Amino acid sequence: MSTKTETPVKKKNQKKIQCFWSWVIGSVILRLIIIYFPKNLNLSSRPEVSTPLTSIRRLAEGYWLKQSSMSPYAGSMYHGSPLLLTLLGPLTVKRIEGQPDHLLCSLVFVIADVVTAMLICAAGKKLQAAYSSSLQSIGLHHLSEDSDILPSGDFAALLYLWNPFTIVACVGLSTSAIENLMVVVTLYGACARLAPLAAFGWVMATHLSLYPAILIIPVILLFGYGPDAPPRKLFRQRTNLEVDDSASGDRSCLEDELVNEKRMLNVFSWRPVVLFLFWALLWSSYVLVLCGIYVQQHSGLQEMFKSTYGFILTIQDLSPNIGVFWYFFAEVFDFFRSFFLIVFHGNILLMILPLALRLNHRPCFLAFVYIVLSSMLKSYPSVGDSALYLGLLGLFAYELKDMQFSFFLFSGYVGVSLLSPVMHNLWIWRGTGNANFYFATAIGYACLQVLYLFSLISGPLLVLILLLSLFSLLLFLN
């Protein structure tokens, strides 16, 4: 009996796996085709794709400076990590005859994308296992069984790989592919409870783009409580109900339940957290030593911090991008500048605590929301950041099946991503528009992201804060 039922399931699974892999290969082929496309796409110079932090051209410049024994940060060209220079720098110089210029670099980014997708897939599997076990413990087994859809991990991986934003960021040679990889490494490591891996991912991600530093809260929660589960309240209710039902039952059953409850409630376990923190310390000192060696001849680590983290925090480059900061800080008076810098960066920090309190039983989701938040409020956003959170959305496909405004959001993203290059063209190339045209799409994009966040965590207070900060910005500008 059991074998009979198993074989079709197996077959189905096999077919699904085949299907999955063919889609993955398809996405890789698509990327290669676009890489070989003639140069008139010119994606790597689009402001939507490459920011001062992620542009490959700046990286090549930094490498060139380093090769001619100057500091790679001379002349405010390069603002990334020295480790990226050692990894990608030689590849920017190497040319293969008859091939596109940055072929090797693009191959690295394609590989990074695929690895990211695989890690998302693995993380999704871990999450799903945790989810079904927690469902079982509440007693809703049947819910987990009849979910006949594609596993959320596979779905998320495909969503990440086929997202046009990811493809554009990968083909546009933006280093955000590697930043995204590191963030996903963190998430996977935390889900799989591999402290060294998670620590490595977190340290590298923070080192590369600073903002993932806030992920330390969800990662600690993940190590402390384990992956996402329904609120602890639910377990308690469930056990109470069962106690009521089996009031006449024997005592041993009740004791069992109590034990079970204790296990499910699993109080914060400190051991893996301490392990994680230890590893994080180890990795960060290692990274610092490596960087120190690399920039030794040129005024050392201080300059590195100044022109990476300092550059991110003080928003020195005001060239247009899809964020709202450049326009604002181009307008603001110099003597207000530091005040508004604090206000704008404080915005992210303000959001961290309420979210952590509200979502502490679902650390993975919390991490996801943090990623959305930071990609919204970061100083140099690009489509690569949106690619990550749109891909991760697939991980929570089952929870978000009732998402409101999904159609509106979809149309909005399509509309804004088409409108933005057109507005840029109108402003820069035709000269008939001006900066406000492009900034209008940036505002639209920001509003969309607020709405996106709203539909994720229908928390009216949070949305109110976000909208208020956005509108205060607009008011200030007028």
Next chain:
Amino acid sequence: MVENDSVTEKKPRIRPIVRLGFFLISHSNYVSLLCFLSGIVALLLLPILANNTYISENALMPGSANSMLSTQHVSHANKFINDLTHSDIESHKTVAQYMSALDAEVTYHKFYPQLNQFHPLHFFTSSDSGIISKNISCSSLGINVAGIIRAPRGDGKEAIVLVTPYNPKKVGPGEALSLGIAYSVFSLLSRVTWLAKDVIWLVADSQYGEYSAVSAWLREYQAPVFHEAEIVNSETCNDSIAISELGQNPYSDRNSYGGFRRAGTMAAALVIKVDEQGNHHEDSLNIYPEASNGQMPNLDLINIVNYLGVHKTGFRIKVKKMFSLLGSRWLNTLGGIFESLGQIARSLNPQWKFGISATEYVEGAATLASSMYSQGLGVPTGSHGAFRDYQVDAITLKISPKDSPTKMIRRNDFILRGGRLIEGVIRSINNLLEKFHQSFFLYLLSSSSKYVSVGVYMIPFALLVAPLPIVAASLHADASKSTLQSTYSSEVEVSHKSWKWLNSARKVLVIHLWGAVVSLLPYFLYQIPNSTPTTNFTVWGILSAFSLIILYFILGSPIFEAAPSQPEKGEWASLKSVTISTAFIGLSLMSVINFATAEIGALLIVPICLMARPLKLDAQARSWRALLRATCNLALGFIAFPPVAYFLVKGAFEDFNGTNVGDYWNWVESLWTWNSATYLYVGIVHLPCWALCIHILFHPC
């Protein structure tokens, strides 16, 4: 207390704005009808809402100085014209000799005419330096002559360009006259002391089309290519090398320099042409401002020409208008109605003066329609269009004399007047401190002295497309509600209910991909040698249909269909809502790229998008209303089919004479050789939306 609670629970307080949204969505039928009709009315009101132009930039000061062009310059110009038309030596050498006699720096620019190339995203990417096509014989070499006067008061960072296209093989009388006018101004400018910007006089070789000559020179000026081995090689095969001969020229010992000469950034450019035939009425001046993709030069440039033409030189300034509309009865009636309405309004309150006379209305409407049509085509109306690609404001001034240039008695007078106009315009531009930026870039002309600005003409468009999101939202709400009711039984189905639209979105995406494929097909068809437009068009149509069928099978195959379910009840509604949203996004995008295209396109595609409803449902209803709707749908579906729409638009704006199917192909070909965004709009937005609407009409629900 308890009662209060229950009341608040029953009626959750809804904010007024949300309530307004719900109201709009629930009455989407009436709202959309109202919006659409008011959009059309607003469009018809545009000639009344046009403002008078005014010179916005203070620095221009047109006509503040007296003209310095004298009869002496004109007689020199006359001599030049005679030499040009009667001399034996090649005409470009004559031009160069005369230029260097005026102490101008002379350069020759050799170029190959560019073959038609397909850059589908040209309007979107930066202007790339063109690819020089190989194996062109030496005989097809064109030679532009450019003379540069260095400004005595300038720093050589800015320049004004005069362009006179002419055909060196056969210099016509009109062309000679335009060269004469330019020469007279040029000879004056070489002596004046007030010049602060360099003046470039480009004599463009128009034997392969004036546009390609001007654009080749501009490309060399703005974005030189550094692999010119081919051109250098080809010089050997040309026996009369102009540059080396110029070096031996006694006139130009200090000005002989073989390379390409430049002045500063261009402030503005004027293309001067003279009509070959006289118009028998009066001397008039036609202004052609439209560049590629509906881009216009700054309105101030037109204002100066208009001001100087009217107030100083007494030319009659004209802008192109549609003569077919002038005689149309309905427009005259409409003008009469608006006039009487204006009179009534004035009788109520003398302060209100929005009425204009009927003839004025008709003239304005005809000009506006022409302006919109030529902007909407996205094809430049003259060689000035090449300048706009480099953000230089340029217009073509076509002077049409009273008598034909061959038998003109008052030629000196004509040259004097034309020259004074050009001199005034150049003097005005010379005063500019910055680039043209004060006045409008986005406008439609309703006469040479009236314009409709972007803030006004966006209103009709916004009203036309406003129903789209409202109807899409109401359909989406209905569709999700109906699926919620129908599939509550099975829990699995419920799980996707808010993502139900994904299925329709996939279909819409595939159809839009098909649109992209169809718009790429002519690129391959163009490679077929010796084919007539009609056969090309037929092949194109067949291939398109074939690719649609292939896509249809791929779409229907089990790979794509996750759960092969029978067509559901609300399926067409969700499909329609997604279609409408894509149409909305496409139209809004197009309105930013090229407003006029979006406006005309919205008039064609919005009605069918709003009305589309399966014919089967209407047939089942068996009421007069349903029948009427079905016929309307069929008629609208027929009208919106791109070739039919093309013939209709062409019939409305031009004349119907001698239309055949090949015309459509020719039109399409002209669109993509001019890199018009209209082509992409038709292929990627209009055609797929039409196809989806037809799909909805014949939906088996």
